[in-house]
Amino acid sequence: MQQASLAGGFADPPHQSSTAFRAIMQVMARPGRIETITGGAAPAPLSGAASSVLLTLADPDTGVHLAGAFDTQAVRDWITFQTGAPLVAAPAAQFVLGAWADIDLTQLAIGTAEYPDRSATVIVELPALSPEGAILTGPGIRDRATLGLPGDVGVFQRNAALFPLGVDFMFTSGAQIAALPRSTKVSQCTSNQR
């Protein structure tokens, strides 16, 4: 285990995790909103925001799956030391973390009809978060909201069509976080901006 895995945790877990969770709850309750979340600093390529999410929510009860370039020994060691979360295969994971291109949504847990909460939360690391993009409607949104989403909106539409099953997304970049729960209906922005 490298020295790097010992650093980058919360210095004051009760208070830092409570403020981090408030930011996570706000974005999950209000799709399209972008919040700042700080405190965690995992080895690269993990962002501070994704590190903070893991410190706040992951523990020995939650399987974490690292996809693609995020599956490095340094990141694995950091998660193991800081959270105690087991690193598991994608279908067994409660938290899946990676770049958009590396995540295979078809493999992930979407819950069961009787327990739709037994589903994965996907933390997608993006180069940047943009308040402009796809149009969002649904719970947590007064009229409509917009958020830049990776890839094709059809993916998110198909996920929403599974409701109440499906996965929930968090998007992280630097110290910023946004979320897209399965309850949100996504449509393509009709204007010329993409």
Added chain:
Amino acid sequence: MPTGRLRNDLPLVFAYFWNNEGAGMSEYNFAYLDEQTKRMIRRAILKGLAIPGYQVPFASREMPMPYGWGTGGVQVSAAVMTQADVLKVIDQGADDTTNAVSIRRFFERTAGVATTEATEAATVIQTRHRIPEVPLSEDQILVYQVPIPEPLRFLEPSEVETRKMHALEDYGLMHVKLYEDISAHGAIATSYAYPVQVEGRYVMDPSPIPKFDNPKLGMAAIQLFGAGREQRIYALPPYTQVVSLDFEDHPFEPSKADHPCGLCGATDSYLDELIVDDAGGRMFMCSDTDYCQARRAAGHVGALAEDAA
């Protein structure tokens, strides 16, 4: 708050908090619960927000208060609370009942948060069976104490069956229950814990709030529901579509006592009926004490304000 008097009429730990004013509570983690418990509750809250109206099972902890005193609400409040929060606790609308005072005090001592009785000043409001009269803002969080989270429970005692009914969206039994109300009483007689359907999917128990409060459920604040004994958490994100179940020919009607408040004269607030003498005399007053007080402070006077003073 009286502090000089020792009390032995409270549950043990409340009595401890009451009788040990000034003693530090640093022996507890922030907001009482340990971090792993808070993570578990926080994960349940997030799934609850992602699936509005669905009851997420969680490993409810034994709290230092009896079931029925708001153990679910207290655990949810503890999991969402930050040091910067201002907490308000109401019990049937009132800030000054034993339950409300004790829970407020519990968090003053274990989390060191500021508390208030003013609805507008609070960031987290824990409530038992009421929604404040003043509309809540986007910056606020409303935490409900829930006794029986399952709206179908009194129609179907088996959890296995009710879970299947939710999975299959089989809510016919609930409509039959409301219909039986109509056939027996001529109207839907359910007046509190009136069932709602969330986003056209899950039928949800809004906790035993009066049906007068149901139209407020689509509010701007985040609403979280905690049932400690029954080990369930559920949630409504802001602006969620919440429809009270009804029939075309018997539409839902939020109702209240047809009187103005005796103290502040409000005609738009939910009222408690108070027996004031042995001769059957009664008065009606706002159940939301902060709303009533604010109105009286602003100069509104009800018909019975003199008598009460």
